[in-house]
Amino acid sequence: MENRDGDVGEGLRTVVGLMSGTSMDGIDAALLRTDGRGRVEALSFLTIPYDDRFRVRLRACLGRTDGGEPVAEVERELTDAHADAVRRLLGQAGVARADVELIGFHGHTIHHDPDRRLTRQIGDGARLAAATGIGVVNDLRGADVAAGGQGAPLVPLFHRALAHGLARPLAILNIGGVANVSWIGPETSEGEAEVVACDTGPGNALIDDWVLRHGLGRFDAGGALAATGQVDGAALAALMANPWFDRPAPKSLDRDAFDPAPVAALSAADGAATLTAFTAESVARVVAHLPAPPVRWLVCGGGRHNATLMAMLADRLRVPVESADLVGWDGDALEAQAFGYLAVRSRLGLPLSLPATTGVPVPMRGGVFHPAG
Numbered sequence: 001m002e003n004r005d006g007d008v009g010e011g012l013r014t015v016v017g018l019m020s021g022t023s024m025d026g027i028d029a030a031l032l033r034t035d036g037r038g039r040v041e042a043l044s045f046l047t048i049p050y051d052d053r054f055r056v057r058l059r060a061c062l063g064r065t066d067g068g069e070p071v072a073e074v075e076r077e078l079t080d081a082h083a084d085a086v087r088r089l090l091g092q093a094g095v096a097r098a099d100v101e102l103i104g105f106h107g108h109t110i111h112h113d114p115d116r117r118l119t120r121q122i123g124d125g126a127r128l129a130a131a132t133g134i135g136v137v138n139d140l141r142g143a144d145v146a147a148g149g150q151g152a153p154l155v156p157l158f159h160r161a162l163a164h165g166l167a168r169p170l171a172i173l174n175i176g177g178v179a180n181v182s183w184i185g186p187e188t189s190e191g192e193a194e195v196v197a198c199d200t201g202p203g204n205a206l207i208d209d210w211v212l213r214h215g216l217g218r219f220d221a222g223g224a225l226a227a228t229g230q231v232d233g234a235a236l237a238a239l240m241a242n243p244w245f246d247r248p249a250p251k252s253l254d255r256d257a258f259d260p261a262p263v264a265a266l267s268a269a270d271g272a273a274t275l276t277a278f279t280a281e282s283v284a285r286v287v288a289h290l291p292a293p294p295v296r297w298l299v300c301g302g303g304r305h306n307a308t309l310m311a312m313l314a315d316r317l318r319v320p321v322e323s324a325d326l327v328g329w330d331g332d333a334l335e336a337q338a339f340g341y342l343a344v345r346s347r348l349g350l351p352l353s354l355p356a357t358t359g360v361p362v363p364m365r366g367g368v369f370h371p372a373g
């Protein structure tokens, strides 16, 4: 068990992982038991959606590198909303606060430019620790970026822990606002495996923004709008002409890295179809940057609910493309679980990232610990 100073010993510990993702849909909160190595047991999960007012204020913070208002005010509010999420999660799970040893708090990325060694997640770790009475690890990307890494994706080591026993090479694809892949190679006799990772390109963010702009909701539910449209080949080619796609892995993206101008003149349905194809095509393009083509793709994140996108992926990848739920994982919960897992690794002094997952020069520890208030 962890004591109040946050020292952790060996063995399973009960932790909370918190993620506020680039799609800005809300807070994902997961309760799990893990040793920060090969053992993970999911206990409970919930999402608390942001209301539209807060979403607008959060969006206004994107790209901000200064600390003034409204960023500081949004950060306080976001932190308090995370404290509420922890309370609700523990209530739902029937677990007492005193039995939770640690919180992994991702916060919300408002700026990500690793080539300039900048990444910023808002979320006040000390305030969350004081509000919950539980030790908090935050700033999980900072050390990686400071050392010259991409600072993202960070879920690959968690994906590797989950992938034990599954056919290799395996690709685990997360389609959130941005999409990222973990390629997991053959398992060695010691249970280790090579892992290579990168962001692949856009996920749902461009589709969400398009649908919102056309007054058709917050996202393309089930991919229904895209299913009625035609992919515009010229617009898709223009989107794919971005030199970022030729960069080798590891590489990462900020939410608004791609300009959707090529679809601007299309109808709502054709624009949705083309942006959906953009996500699928950029995933297919990443295969050339992986050590070997995956034999199976397991998809997590909200994008797996988009049937049109899943069909476009299957069409291009030509191997099984399936929801991660099929192997017993909760595809909505994985990212939040990952930050609980990484918080434990942080306290154990284990790496959160590797040269092949973020481009960091050496396996990199990370995270900043805030003792329980």
Ligand SMILES: Nc1ncnc2c1ncn2[C@@H]1O[C@H](COP(=O)(O)OP(=O)(O)OP(=O)(O)O)[C@@H](O)[C@H]1O
Binding pocket: 019, 020, 021, 022, 023, 024, 025, 026, 174, 175, 176, 177, 178, 179, 203, 204, 205, 208, 219, 220, 221, 222, 223, 300, 301, 302, 303, 305, 306, 307, 335
């Ligand atoms: N039923 C659905 N049909 C189509 N798309 C959906 C559906 N449900 C969720 N989504 C998409 O999933 C998105 C949310 O995905 P998710 O929660 O995985 O993203 P995130 O965690 O915010 O992002 P990131 O992984 O980039 O940090 C929504 O914005 C929406 O585009």
Ligand SMILES: CC(=O)N[C@H]1[C@@H]2OC[C@@H](O2)[C@@H](O)[C@@H]1O[C@H](C)C(=O)O
Binding pocket: 021, 022, 109, 112, 119, 151, 152, 153, 154, 155, 156, 176, 177, 178, 179, 180, 199, 252, 253, 335
């Ligand atoms: C800078 C940042 O917050 N990146 C996110 C974003 O959302 C998806 C993709 O881009 C991924 O690189 C990352 O999140 C996941 C959880 C990660 O670090 O693995």
